[in-house]
Amino acid sequence: MVLIKEHKVKDIQQNTRLINYCNDNFIDVFYSKKAIKKALLIGAIKLNNKKVETGRYVKIGDVIQLFDLENNPPKTYNLKLNVIFEDEFLAVINKPAGLTVSGNQYRTVVNALPYNIKVSTEKDALKWAKPVHRLDNQTSGLLIVSKTQLAHVNLGKQFENKQIKKKYVAVVIGKIDSDGFITEPIDGKFAKTEYKLIKTVESLKNEHLSLVELYPHTGRTHQLRIHLSNFGYPILGDKLYGKDGFVLKHKGLFLSAVELRLKHPIKDKKLIIKVDIPNKFNTRLTSEQRRFWENA
Secondary structure: OEEEEEEEOOOOOOOOEHHHHHHHHOOOOOOOHHHHHHHHHHOOEEEOOEOOOOOOEOOOOOEEEEEEOOOOOOOOOOOOOEEEEEOOOEEEEEEOOOOEOOOOOOOEHHHHHHHHOOOOOOOOEEEEEEEOOOOOOOOEEEEEEEEEHHHHHHHHHHHHOOOOEEEEEEEEEOOOOOOEEEOOOEOOEOOOEEEEEEEEEEEOOOEEEEEEEEEEOOOOOOHHHHHHHHOOOOEOOOOOOOOOOOOOOOOOOOEEEEEEEEEOOOOOOEEEEEOOOOHHHHHHHHHHHHHHHHOO
16 A cells, blocks of 8 residues: 555635545546545545545544555556557557456456556556446457546546547347437436447348447446347347347457547547447348348
8 A cells, every 4th residue: 555645634614524525626636526435435545544434524634645555566468459549648449359348357458458558657657557447348449548647537537527429339130220319217327329320231030230330428337238229129249138049159249339539638639539340240241141142
């Protein structure tokens, strides 16, 4: 455990809770109250060198300590990743399907980053690069990685404020006739997905397959997969939300994050980062169409 910052309370309004005080005074470290709450719960934030609950009030003279609890770097996984963009502040990789972003297992993006991403030379450089968001294990595509503390906070705020725009592509089962929106709540919370049809092909097994662009306007867990499934067009290869008997063996999930639009966390410029649709998407559509006509 390493002390990274110590702050003495000198001026404060009456009845100010610790979580609110941190939110107002540590904007360079935390991008949301949720992140502060987590830090308090694990002891990364202490009040007068003691672990305290989130609802504790602060007073003049209190000392708040911020600790880095991650002393040991991740065990390096020597897997070559496709790095699409990199500078001193952030990087963007094209995550392959079947690779988990983080977790207890060895084969993760987090463990592969030291093998692929250079450590920043900035003063607030992170000890190792860290993903700013997540992609499901079976989802491929663009993943943002921060290399400095300020970049990590700024990117987190952009996600929190829904300023980072993402585009996905997917192959779904069924014939989607037009563009539109899905606004069905997920776990009781508002969720919104925009979809645009690229093309539809005939399929011997599924009748039709459609290639679509997807734009999540909210960030609920498994949002795209749940929305498309409940809408009647499950994503091809989805073992969790797909139709029984229609999951392709050993082909994976046909969902990929192909475009990101964001503001550079340090430099005053917009970033638009794109990758091509995975080859397996068009290959599958072509083979399904060919098999249909061969058996018509």
